[in-house]
Amino acid sequence: MERDAKGIEITNRVYWEIKTYYSHEFEIGNVAVRLVNQTFNTDFSEQEAANIASHIINAENGNDERKDALKAGQLISRIISIIKYQADVTINEHQMNYQRCVVHVKFLVERAIAGELLDDADPAMVALVANQNPRAFTIAQKVAAYLNMKFKAPLPDEEIMLMAMQIQRVIT
Template sequence: MEVLKVINNSFVSAYDTEGKEVVIMGKGIGFGTKPGKKIDEKIIEKIFRIEDSKEGTKFQELLRNLPMEHMRLTSDIIDYAKTKYGKHLNESIYIALTDHINFAIERYHKGMKFVNPLLMEVKQFYKSEYLIGDYAVQLIKKETGILFDESEAASIALHIVNAEYNTKMGEAMKITTMIQEILDKVKECFQFRLDEESLHYSRFVSHVKFLCQRIMKKELLNCMDEKIVEMVKENYPEEYDCSKKIGSFIHDKYDYEVTNEELMYLAIHIKRMRDASLEH
């Protein structure tokens, strides 16, 4: 490959074998070179492929004044998320997470402490993502000597969540809050303890998580025969009444309308979890 553009001493861009622009990382790879010169393959450390041209431009702008060590950290964290947990992440994660880690390190050196208000919710609802965040914190300590606390692990976890579900940070935080609010409403309706280690709880949280994402994206399910909805109302009246209360709460607080079909599915999941709690 030949150099297309020198970004800085540690990064250059080039065309791959398919004629697509890629960013290449390597110690000193951009030093003393220029467009058209052959790239020494022995010093190539990582090749980044950003398909979206606008995202690619942002990525290169971010790299210009970025220490290679910070990009290496991000790359290792993303590779870990993909290989250890099989995460399929939007390519924007390379920009968002690199920028976040770089800024977090800057804040640390300035003595600015950050507390994530959603720490407990992230640990509860996004367990694998939080474990990735914890891995990231340990990796940053190993490579830089900086020890971040759980709040930073949760913040990194939310960036993983964003890249998984194609949401923005504000949306991810709102969804996380909404999940907890829905669980609180279920507790209010039936006054039973939710077993957070049970399979039924895990299934319920997973359903609520995707429901909240559909609410935020305004992609709610709304194509089922109303007769089926009526059947659920008749068979599970208490659970459906609870789901209606949740729908009213979401409408009043967030100004989102929850469809009858979504309320029906929510009632079914509440029923399953409620039945499981009565068995113990």
């Protein structure tokens, strides 16, 4: 309320990422902003909704500072960019398979940040996915290389395989 009285608006550096990848939390922030604006005759924007959503995301992740919304949003955005660039096709962002891929990336990032990656892949299944979807598997390996660079730990074959399956749905 003090910020509104002083005309101070805090922008959120990952506004777009939060709005896009954490839409449920962002909508809760929007509801809160609408209620505050109506009740107190203020003029908070969607930027404030993203700030509220950041607090919700961080609260969902507990006190573990490795799991913060800013870091996750940036990683998700970068991975989606890698997929789009490497796919070299027009991707319909309103397509259900794209949305499923984004959700998969979101959870992959959350597992990577928490150090809780899936690692019980059947090597025959990994080989099958790699052989049937070589382009998607190559893109998934590029995502894995990026995450390896960020976390200084290789992405397990299971995570690469699952990412390749999501990517395949998006690029076909």
